[in-house]
Amino acid sequence: MTTLAPRSTRSARVHEAAERWFGHRELLPGQEEAVQALLDGRDVLLVAPTGAGKSLAYQLAGMLLDGCTVVVSPLLALQQDQVASLEQAGLTAARLSSAESAEERDRILAAARDGDLRFLLLSPEQLANPDVLAEVAALEPTLVAVDEAHCVSSWGHDFRPDYLRLGELVEQLGSPRVIAMTATAALPTQQDIADRLALRDALIVLTGFERDNIALTVERFSDADEQHDRVLAIVDELSHDRGSGVVYCRTRKGAESVAEALLQRGHDAAAYHAGLSQRRRDEVHASFMRGELPLVAATSAFGMGVDKPDIRFVVHADVPESPDTYWQEVGRAGRDRATATAVLAYRAEDLALGRFFTTAVPRRGDVRAVLRAMEATGSDDPRELGEHLDFGPRKAGRLVNLVRLARETAGLPDDAGLATVVDAVVERAEAQRKLEGSRVEMMRAYAETERCRSAFMLGYFGAEVRDRCGICDNCAAGLAPDETTDPGVPYAVQSTVRHAEFGVGTVTDVEEDRITVLFEDEGYRTLALDLVEERGLLEVT
Template identity: 50%
Template structure:
């Protein structure tokens, strides 16, 4: 029988495994759940693909984007064969062919969007095949704390049970401690191996350019693209910006959710294949893009969080060669990001949803409930997730909605769900404020960014604009009353985790309100924090 390293070498061409990969692979072979948080380009897919060839049975891979599914299927077909997709864009004949390949065993991997696992017939057919592994790619989408939260991901825990409770491998390139904790809970992971590799990407030069007006900002973006010296990704806040900037850059194209799917797929394909050097995009572009030679990532405006920023700049320099990440910042843009952020849930649709499930006096399929209420799939998923979180609804083994014993009535359940939504909004705004701090700091930008994720960097990096300006060396915390990563409690904001020190301030991530930065002197004088560590 072939061993793990033999499969990695012979089937996938890996001469050696990267840090963390082998440990995670052996945990997969042992049947353990695995959460792997690894930087973009660090080989997350190999964590499940290599051991899958030593398992007897199919592997179900949940992936959020059809284009991303297609890339991974193409790569597997080239390497080991036996991969299919199941998605809403496929014609009926392609669905039948994919299912036939799964049934006869000629396909080992099946890729699908989380929405497909909300369909009873899909889950039932996959369950009949006794899958050996459930892989959740871009797993931060599970978490309402995450910067790219997707309501359909929250049903994957229930889908796991209906698939026969196979081991879960959750993969992401960015996850704060709170996101990691929620991923483990939502996917019902038991005794998992939690592997968190370093977030640092030292080959990426970090720069922030402060702009006084929109004209200067746009001119700077165009100049940065012209000077990139290779493929460039430009991230913008709006669809109109994507189209306008692309029109001003020779040979560029734009990508946003308003374009036809075929056009979006064409842009992505040409960029990955090297036939297009500049893509101007909203955040809809880039997840899972396997292009090693991106030489620059340009942010035409401030992103909504350090989480988004880190993931987007991580699409550069996957070949290990130097690249530049330049962010053009105006404080006024933060107001636009606040405007576009998710609002607080409304009480009436929540009450109606809870009441509709109660009116059935028994389990109700989500599809039937959606027809009754006249809500879109996403809106209903958001309402159900909030109501489930406050104990007003639950799922039965078939994935249908039920009212659990002792559940609050529709009115109090809706009120409680609104409170949860308000806390989520507070977290979102705190992340945006952390983005402001990242842009405005004169300390080492890399130290600040990695500190946001709870990773200590002992000295300035030397490869960011503040280091080159000579200001970074002056910023060190003289007193650190609580270790980074330790649990603390605040009298008003409750439990939290110490993330980062800078000068006379400490940043704490609180469970209910998000990130807060506190003055060490004030904290000491008023005894604002106390340790919760044993």
């Protein structure tokens, strides 16, 4: 049995290690808390914005725990950046990816086996390769770090099917401690990450949700042409001697249109979206990061790897699909802590686009076809199932993932009947659609509130709201009320409640006259407190 050193002694070790290996005399909020939990044998979910030092948490823990640390990261560019950062600190690190030759991969694995490699970075796809998984398991890693962990969650705004198996893959690596890291995760995503990765005695560390150096503003429109013209005028105003900025659009066509219009107005701008070639996207990303391209008009595809400290403004030309996406995109501004601006061009009609893009509920016949194909082939590989289906592997892959999720959520045995599984899949898809629809409505509430906009967003994420930000448009106009909660209200943030119609939910925010609850089957609902108390609508469980 290992005897732990006193916490004060281990705290000193953490700080000494931070200064010795990384040159940091002080740690940022949440970093020491996360490292200490890992040293205590607990798993950690660390939710903090990009630039807030999430990587340092796993790096410090990896060095203090000894052994090999495996880092799962979705993008080759992100992996290479982290390898370079570790090597710069004098630590041994390598990337295992499709970009390395067979000889190089063998050399990397040999170094890891010999104990000469402290950090091994790879993608979920690489870890899912049986040969690679066996090699990594043989290393008996002491720590696994999962970057961009919101991709694990089917409730998240950026769910990636490749991440779905990560929990079972990590389990096959022995019993490593796990730290999952993400920049944005609302309550359902936090819980889903912990469940999917089977985090043990998990400590959830939330930090850096505040955007107190970003002036949040909403401008409202009833006409689409007026909205478009005003977005361009806003960029004219904000880009004058103010450095770089990003204009986010919901569609590829919108990004192209805004970029073209900005070029015609004399700006140096480019579009970025998933419909462009990888080469073009890389060119735009690199030019923007080097400061050669000051403006990018982009869809949400312009996200991972955009860690530029001097972005002075972010403008949303349309309403994004959720506060999760909005807060992450807004948070790309002002990372140098200097003042930045975020403007949402809000037209209520745009909300219909968000509802259109919510996840479709599959047809029962398609679900039955996939289940029968899985039984006939003995496989869940969408490519193998294709021979038995009337639709392509992409749709098959989505349905396979829904089958897995539904089985887990409903706790169905392997021999559950066809009809039972179909019902569970449809029920799961309907719950997802309701949640996504409620997120669209939360964007309406954000755009139309007179409350401090920063306080509204903090409440959405279930973070503590202490006071008004003082710099958003509502605060500046004197509209925002004080952020004080009546101590007599019997509902605490993150407490569990039950509603007769909506079922079990978690309180995410309490205001003077209303309460917001995230219900498991209905999504976000905002209820008037006087009605809740008068009619006894909520039972604290």
